[in-house]
Amino acid sequence: xxxxxxxxxxxxxxxxxxxxxxxxxxxxxxxxxxxxxxxxxxxxxxxxxxxxxxxxxxxxxxxxxxxxxxxxxxxxxxxxxxxxxxxxxxxxxxxxxxxxxxxxxxxxxxxxxxxxxxxxxxxxxxxxxxxxxxxxxxxxxxxxxxxxxxxxxxxxxxxxxxxxxxxxxxxxxxxxxxxxxxxxxxxxxxxxxxxxxxxxxxxxxxxxxxxxxxxxxxxxxxxxxxxxxxxxxxxxxxxxxxxxxxxxxxxxxxxxxxxxxxxxxxxxxxxxxxxxxxxx
Amino acid sequence: xxxxxxxxxxxxxxxxxxxxxxxxxxxxxxxxxxxxxxxxxxxxxxxxxxxxxxxxxxxxxxxxxxxxxxxxxxxxxxxxxxxxxxxxxxxxxxxxxxxxxxxxxxxxxxxxxxxxxxxxxxxxxxxxxxxxxxxxxxxxxxxxxxxxxxxxxxxxxxxxxxxxxxxxxxxxxxxxxxxxxxxxxxxxxxxxxxxxxxxxxxxxxxxxxxxxxxxxxxxxxxxxxxxxxxxxxxxxxxxxxxxxxxxxxxxxxxxxxxxxxxxxxxxxxxxxxxxxxxxxxxxxxxxxxxxxxxxxxxxxxxxxxxxxxxxxxxxxxxxxxxxxxxxxxxxxxxxxxxxxxxxxxxxxxxxxxxxxxxxxxxxxxxxxxx
Numbered sequence: 001x002x003x004x005x006x007x008x009x010x011x012x013x014x015x016x017x018x019x020x021x022x023x024x025x026x027x028x029x030x031x032x033x034x035x036x037x038x039x040x041x042x043x044x045x046x047x048x049x050x051x052x053x054x055x056x057x058x059x060x061x062x063x064x065x066x067x068x069x070x071x072x073x074x075x076x077x078x079x080x081x082x083x084x085x086x087x088x089x090x091x092x093x094x095x096x097x098x099x100x101x102x103x104x105x106x107x108x109x110x111x112x113x114x115x116x117x118x119x120x121x122x123x124x125x126x127x128x129x130x131x132x133x134x135x136x137x138x139x140x141x142x143x144x145x146x147x148x149x150x151x152x153x154x155x156x157x158x159x160x161x162x163x164x165x166x167x168x169x170x171x172x173x174x175x176x177x178x179x180x181x182x183x184x185x186x187x188x189x190x191x192x193x194x195x196x197x198x199x200x201x202x203x204x205x206x207x208x209x210x211x212x213x214x215x216x217x218x219x220x221x222x223x224x225x226x227x228x229x230x231x232x233x234x235x236x237x238x239x240x241x242x243x244x245x246x247x248x249x250x251x252x253x254x255x256x257x258x259x260x261x262x263x264x265x266x267x268x269x270x271x272x273x274x275x276x277x278x279x280x
Numbered sequence: 281x282x283x284x285x286x287x288x289x290x291x292x293x294x295x296x297x298x299x300x301x302x303x304x305x306x307x308x309x310x311x312x313x314x315x316x317x318x319x320x321x322x323x324x325x326x327x328x329x330x331x332x333x334x335x336x337x338x339x340x341x342x343x344x345x346x347x348x349x350x351x352x353x354x355x356x357x358x359x360x361x362x363x364x365x366x367x368x369x370x371x372x373x374x375x376x377x378x379x380x381x382x383x384x385x386x387x388x389x390x391x392x393x394x395x396x397x398x399x400x401x402x403x404x405x406x407x408x409x410x411x412x413x414x415x416x417x418x419x420x421x422x423x424x425x426x427x428x429x430x431x432x433x434x435x436x437x438x439x440x441x442x443x444x445x446x447x448x449x450x451x452x453x454x455x456x457x458x459x460x461x462x463x464x465x466x467x468x469x470x471x472x473x474x475x476x477x478x479x480x481x482x483x484x485x486x487x488x489x490x491x492x493x494x495x496x497x498x499x500x501x502x503x504x505x506x507x508x509x510x511x512x513x514x515x516x517x518x519x520x521x522x523x524x525x526x527x528x529x530x531x532x533x534x535x536x537x538x539x540x541x542x543x544x545x546x547x548x549x550x551x552x553x554x555x556x557x558x559x560x561x562x563x564x565x566x567x568x569x570x571x572x573x574x575x576x577x578x579x580x581x582x583x584x585x586x587x588x589x590x591x592x593x594x595x596x597x598x599x600x601x602x603x604x605x606x607x608x609x610x611x612x613x614x615x616x617x618x619x620x621x622x623x624x625x626x627x628x629x630x631x632x633x634x635x636x637x638x639x640x641x642x643x644x645x646x647x648x649x650x
Contacts, residue, residue, distance in 0.1 A: 176363060179330070179332045179361070180359060180365040180366075180367075181378065182331075182351070182353045183357055183358065184426065184430060185354075185382035186378070187351075187353050198367075201369075
């Protein structure tokens with residue numbers, strides 16, 4: 001993007017804040033996380049970071065973080081796409097209302113929502129009672145204090161990001177493109193797969209990037225819905241920092257999360273640049 | 281090649297009839313234009329033929345078969361849109377091949393037919409480009425190739441030239457004519473440009489407020505428009521309501537008195553059914569003289585005094601606005617001579633050049649609707 005004659009001074013405050021509040025903590029994270037464990041050791045010492053991969057609990061948390069983030073991303077994509085498609089085809093009045101419904105959860109704190117889910121998904125909650133009433137299960141199954149709870153909570157938390165990303169591109173699609181495809185013999189199913197999906201690819205990519213990175217770094221939702229026995233990287237980090245007061249190990253997990261994030265963004269960018277080469 | 285019969289077609293959006301009782305027939309292999317101002321229902325009519333919208337009344341037949349129950353993807357129509365509507369993520373080749381692939385045409389035949397279509401529209405060498413790498417004119421050609429490659433029964437064109445600049449538009453007009461002639465495909469062309477309609481069509485259907493105001497061959501519609509509205513839309517600048525008097529004025533002419541004016545004009549035409557008419561005459565048919573330099577005609581009937589109010593220079597001639605006391609409004613006349621504002625002139629309206637028109641809508645009705 002060209003800055004042109006845009007006064008750089010206007011951007012300075014925020015850029016300065018970014019430098020102080022993002023770059024500085026990252027540096028401190030690296031300093032702390034790579035601190036030598038032994039008195040004699042030298043900086044950088046990768047023992048702690050590698051220790052995360054070595055310890056059973058660290059490895060479990062890492063795997064669980066990746067697994068949950070991928071599942072949440074997939075669910076948001078599969079469930080969010082039809083919603084976005086539906087909203088984009090609605091008249092302006094309904095579209096505004098539905099959009100408000102989609103955005104509404106943003107107004108409620110993640111903590112409140114997590115408690116809400118705890119009630120709904122608990123042993124005597126609506127979900128279990130409903131499933132028993134339908135005869136699908138005989139006794140309550142565990143839906144919270146485990147991965148299911150985290151997945152449900154995070155999906156609810158992050159769905160709007162996916163829907164809004166998709167809506168942004170869906171609403172820009174020229175309806176004549178659909179008509180053109182139809183006139184050329186494409187059935188609605190064919191139009192969807194061959195025209196609508198490719199045209200919404202940029203939105204899908206934005207949505208997955210947002211949802212995955214937010215799912216990976218979410219804390220309150222997995223903390224409250226996952227319970228103590230299903231640690232993910234962020235909750236493990238919290239335990240190390242505030243229960244064990246081992247800031248070095250906590251920083252090491254921070255570094256792992258950072259690597260994971262950078263890795264995902266890199267893969268994402270690679271996929272986008274290949275898939276979107278023709279979009280200009 | 282198929283003919284298209286549109287009979288009594290209506291389409292309502294909420295309380296508003298976008299199209300009401302539209303009927304016309306486009307003979308097989310012909311080029312028909314739907315001509316009218318924006319909002320007249322011409323694009324809606326095209327969309328109803330294409331099947332993009334469901335009609336509320338009437339019937340569309342293509343090649344004798346009713347198509348109203350067929351979805352667009354089973355109608356075998358080629359559609360070209362004003363904004364081209366090319367698939368942005370596909371190459372020119374893939375855009376053109378899209379329809380053939382949906383029809384499960386064999387790969388080798390697809391390649392051959394796509395090449396042939398790209399050749400027909402004059403775009404060889406660009407098959408592997410993406411739409412954004414092409415100019416507007418080239419994109420329009422691709423859209424045309426994409427619509428024609430499926431060998432459609434009918435080609436529907438929705439203002440395909442409107443987004444092009446003037447020079448390109450004139451060039452594409454010839455191209456369109458050539459391609460239509462070479463393929464012989466029945467074409468229905470929506471436009472608001474009377475010149476486009478006149479130059480391209482075998483038949484012009486003039487539309488107004490969702491209805492057909494007149495339909496005829498270009499020459500006929502130019503020389504004898506059906507109504508004041510059609511005349512107005514086809515560039516008849518001077519339209520005055522009038523009443524036909526009894527008896528003949530002279531041998532073979534009628535005396536028509538102009539409403540809100542003193543002029544009684546002689547018109548060489550057959551007596552119309554209705555006495556209430558609109559007199560129409562094109563600016564270039566009117567003769568203009570400087571007052572005093574009058575010839576034979578200037579003393580006869582249909583010669584009026586006037587004063588030049590305003591003029592515009594259009595290159596080949598000068599268009600004058602002349603105030604004539606005997607007429608209710610200013611007269612638009614074209615002349616080669618130079619007159620200044622305020623000059624006294626004498627104008628002559630040849631009896632043979634005046635058309636008596638059905639007053640279905642007041643002059644200027646073309647902008648009666650948004």
